[in-house]
Amino acid sequence: MKSSLQRKTGHTVDWLGFAPFLLFCLAFEIVPIIFLLRGSFIEKTTHQFTIQHYLDLQRPLYINSFINSIKLSGLTAIIGMIIGTFIGYAIYHWPSERVREALITLSDVTTNFAGAPLAFAFVVILGMNGVITQFMLQYFNYDLYPKFSIYSFSGLILAYVYFQLPLMVLLILPAFAGIKKEWQESAQSLGADTLQFWWRIGIPVLIPSLIAGLTLLFANAFGAYATAYTLVQAKLSLVTLQIGYMIAGEVRQDQAVGMAMAIGSLFIMGLSIGIYQAATLRTRRWSKS
Amino acid sequence: MSYLELKNINKSYAGVAAVHDFNLDIEKGSLVSFLGPSGCGKTTTLRMIAGFEQLDSGTIRLDGSDIVPVPPNRRDIGMVFQAYALFPNLTVRENIAFGLQMKKTPKKETEKRVNEVLDMVRLQDTAKRFPHQLSGGQQQRIALARALAVQPRVLLLDEPLSALDAEVRVVLRGEIRRIQSELAITTVYVTHDQEEALSISDKVVVMNKGLIEQIGTPEEIYRAPMSRFVATFIGTANQFLGKTSGKNKVLCNNVELLTGDLNGFEEGQAVVVLVRPENVQVQSDKPQQKNWNIVPGGIETITFHGAVTRLGVNVNGQRVVADITVANTQPVSLNQKIWLMFPPDACQVMAAEE
Amino acid sequence: MAKSRSTPFHVPNKKIRPAGWQVFLVGFFLFYMLVPIISTYVFSVATRWDRTILPEGYTLEFYQRAFDASxxxxxxxxxxxxxxxxxxxxxxxxxxxxxxxxxxxxxxxxxxxxxxxxxxxxxxxxxxxxxxxxxxxxxxxxxxxxxxxxxxxxxxxxxxxxxxxxxxxxxxxxxxxxxxxxxxxxxxxxxxxxxxxxxxxxxxxxxxxxxxxxxxxxxxxxxxxxxxxxxxxxxxxxxxxxxxxxxxxxxxxxxxxxxxxxxxxxxxxxxxxxxxxxxxxx
Incomplete structure (x- = not known):
């Protein structure tokens, strides 16, 4: 009894073993973020408290950055969630285990293929002279450009969905595994048909996983930088791109506005990760029974 | 006239027979158990009755009509699974009401039925909870209530107690039997636990490798096993291999046994003699009974089982077990030389091949 | 946890083919995931690939230049x-x-x-x-x-x-x-x-x-x-x-x-x- 209680709370000495890691996190993550938060409320010359930096975010450039970022993340998260769920279902019920495992491995690898190489791969296929662009032009006599452009919002959506899809597949597969065959059979023996089962049991059971997937995908896209940086540069303003410009000193903006922007994006990310956590907790509680 | 009738049922998976020429008549209102080791085909048979497995050939008639072409959701058969299978997103009340709603039962009546079955399983106060807030035993009671709420024609239970603790198992099997007899609902109960099957069934169907070994009341199954498999799968039995000799004798490697009449056996036929341990008595001095089997041996193991003590006795190199009650025997000790005795009618003789 | 079921036969038949909708979805997924990658691999060894469906010729020149790059x-x-x-x-x-x-x-x-x-x-x-x-x-x-x-x-x-x-x-x-x-x-x-x-x-x-x-x-x-x-x-x-x-x-x-x-x-x-x-x- 006593030893288990000790293990739970820990002696002061035991906490010392945790200290190096905690210090590392404080030094390279938590304290800098706190300074960032503080900086976003401080007037640069007078060192007085101010909310002016947040008011400055109302300028069209910043407002647009937030709107674009949210639109891009939201849209690719929804597309990724819906299509990813169906693909996940197809993979989950694929008869051959080897094919299933191969597809899961593929998802594992491709979801990490974000950034510059991926952006460039999309230029190769969908750029002005890309493979698919050429293919469409020669076989269907249809020019994707200028309606579509890989260097624009529509192009970014295609590139983002590339890493969103496999991420959703990976997130939803355990959820399908969690829908037990016995539930389906119970429902059937109680008189339900397939549609009634999915409507009353299957989909409600999946919903926490779908919400968790949606929010994680949203956060995943919202924080992305390298893909967008490589593809659109200054043609489209996104929150992460704006913050990046401020660090690099490429734009002559007040640094404090950048901090306010960073805190704003932290808030949005925190919200989605929080919802993700809550949803995941619920799926765990259900799968327990 | 039987209520549920299974005729010439065959089912195989990838060429391996899971159920072979299965024939069974179940009377209305009775509880029949399918008992056997895993892989014997008992669950497959149950799932064919439920409609979750297709038969290769044969018929299943319920109340006179063929149900094989009927999809599972129209069969009006209640099912309880080993893993509870309660819907996690619905409360207990909603779980139980599910089947009634599928049947478009009016709201008021649904409410009434739900309360009735909750009363029946004595869990009225859990109505608003979710499955994950209940213990395993409670969940299984709710699963039973859910299956009963729609007043099915037949209730199927697939190893309903296997996932529960020993104590809960004993209580719950009594509950199942009580509710089953109260409702007089025709029930098929699948289990691999012989004690469970013997204690709650009207009839037990012992299965092995897709075949029915024996059908009978629990008493018949225990007292008069018709095959070596049944005799050894249910309870414990000492086995003596030997050859018949004369009208009532079997010559074994190490002993000579007096048995009942050996009508139907040829002279010198290879047979097995089965003797239940509780029929073997132990004496420290040589007993004088006439026409009993009396053999000497040495005690090798003594295991205390509560009501009885089980002795492992070496009889000319063969291990024979005997159950003795402390009340009517003198104390025994390891390596003690003793005498075992059992009457001829305690010996069951069956042909040795198979 | 529930013990193992009493039917060891629940191995799905290996000859079962995936349904049409599965083939379609997985095919789409493979297309989306692999085409950009494969194209990049081919592009890196193509002499010129901006006017035709298939590259006009193949070369390792760009790897040479990549390794030579300061x-x-x-x-x-x-x-x-x-x-x-x-x-x-x-x-x-x-x-x-x-x-x-x-x-x-x-x-x-x-x-x-x-x-x-x-x-x-x-x-x-x-x-x-x-x-x-x-x-x-x-x-x-x-x-x-x-x-x-x-x-x-x-x-x-x-x-x-x-x-x-x-x-x-x-x-x-x-x-x-x-x-x-x-x-x-x-x-x-x-x-x-x-x-x-x-x-x-x-x-x-x-x-x-x-x-x-x-x-x-x-x-x-x-x-x-x-x-x-x-x-x-x-x-x-x-x-x-x-x-x-x-x-x-x-x-x-x-x-x-x-x-x-x-x-x-x-x-x-x-x-x-x-x-x-x-x-x-x-």
Missing amino acids: YFTITLRNSLILSLATVLVSLLVIVPTVYWVHTRLAGAKPLLDILMILPFGIPTVVLALALVQVYNFSPLARSPFLLIGAVVIYSMPFMYRPVANAIQAIDAHVMTEAGQSLGANVFQVLSKIIIPNILPGILSGSLLVFATVFAEYTLTSLIVGARFKTFPLLLVEFTRINGNVASAFSVISFTIAWLVSILILWVGSKGQVAKTKAIRTG
Whole structure:
């Protein structure tokens, strides 16, 4: 009894073993973020408290950055969630285990293929002279450009969905595994048909996983930088791109506005990760029974 | 006239027979158990009755009509699974009401039925909870209530107690039997636990490798096993291999046994003699009974089982077990030389091949 | 947990074909995932591929030019230094902490979990901004050391999950007590029992961190930039200078990612073998 209680709370000495890691996190993550938060409320010359930096975010450039970022993340998260769920279902019920495992491995690898190489791969296929662009032009006599452009919002959506899809597949597969065959059979023996089962049991059971997937995908896209940086540069303003410009000193903006922007994006990310956590907790509680 | 009738049922998976020429008549209102080791085909048979497995050939008639072409959701058969299978997103009340709603039962009546079955399983106060807030035993009671709420024609239970603790198992099997007899609902109960099957069934169907070994009341199954498999799968039995000799004798490697009449056996036929341990008595001095089997041996193991003590006795190199009650025997000790005795009618003789 | 069902026959028939809708969805998925990659591979060896469906000819010229590019060896070296240093720091900071929390300090588990999720909630640009703002003095300011700190934080979850799973799987708490009751000291318990048993987890984590950091662009470009140019920075630079050479760089980058994934799979299967062996002999 006593030893288990000790293990739970820990002696002061035991906490010392945790200290190096905690210090590392404080030094390279938590304290800098706190300074960032503080900086976003401080007037640069007078060192007085101010909310002016947040008011400055109302300028069209910043407002647009937030709107674009949210639109891009939201849209690719929804597309990724819906299509990813169906693909996940197809993979989950694929008869051959080897094919299933191969597809899961593929998802594992491709979801990490974000950034510059991926952006460039999309230029190769969908750029002005890309493979698919050429293919469409020669076989269907249809020019994707200028309606579509890989260097624009529509192009970014295609590139983002590339890493969103496999991420959703990976997130939803355990959820399908969690829908037990016995539930389906119970429902059937109680008189339900397939549609009634999915409507009353299957989909409600999946919903926490779908919400968790949606929010994680949203956060995943919202924080992305390298893909967008490589593809659109200054043609489209996104929150992460704006913050990046401020660090690099490429734009002559007040640094404090950048901090306010960073805190704003932290808030949005925190919200989605929080919802993700809550949803995941619920799926765990259900799968327990 | 039987209520549920299974005729010439065959089912195989990838060429391996899971159920072979299965024939069974179940009377209305009775509880029949399918008992056997895993892989014997008992669950497959149950799932064919439920409609979750297709038969290769044969018929299943319920109340006179063929149900094989009927999809599972129209069969009006209640099912309880080993893993509870309660819907996690619905409360207990909603779980139980599910089947009634599928049947478009009016709201008021649904409410009434739900309360009735909750009363029946004595869990009225859990109505608003979710499955994950209940213990395993409670969940299984709710699963039973859910299956009963729609007043099915037949209730199927697939190893309903296997996932529960020993104590809960004993209580719950009594509950199942009580509710089953109260409702007089025709029930098929699948289990691999012989004690469970013997204690709650009207009839037990012992299965092995897709075949029915024996059908009978629990008493018949225990007292008069018709095959070596049944005799050894249910309870414990000492086995003596030997050859018949004369009208009532079997010559074994190490002993000579007096048995009942050996009508139907040829002279010198290879047979097995089965003797239940509780029929073997132990004496420290040589007993004088006439026409009993009396053999000497040495005690090798003594295991205390509560009501009885089980002795492992070496009889000319063969291990024979005997159950003795402390009340009517003198104390025994390891390596003690003793005498075992059992009457001829305690010996069951069956042909040795198979 | 429920015991195994009484029908061992529930093996689905191997000859069952996938349904049409499955083939369609999986086909679409494969198309989406593979076409950009394969095209990049082909593009990197194509002489010219902007007027025709198939390349007009094939050449290894762009790899030649990629390897000759000034900076190529330097950036590759820098990337290796950064990745290896990060793996090392991760191992030193995270593995002992996870072990400590699991065996001695269960009360810190929730805190550890939160700290490990935190990096997911912080966009890399925000982390870069925060670090650049606070550490604006030498020798840290915009130095590779600051960068290593940042990428360790950023890649932390990749090390944590495999290591924590491994430690949980071997029941490190019980193993430690068993070892100690047999007279081993903490050091012996670690070197003889714990580390050999969680090695597959440590290796998977290290490989994941290595691959992640090797491809890292945002933190590197924003914290140190041209002062410590890594491979991804060179790649982005070349997407603006020469597409063919950039495609050769992309191929190198993809190939490293594939290789590391295969290695992780291999390590994972080794781990399972080790586990079953341990059960058989124990």
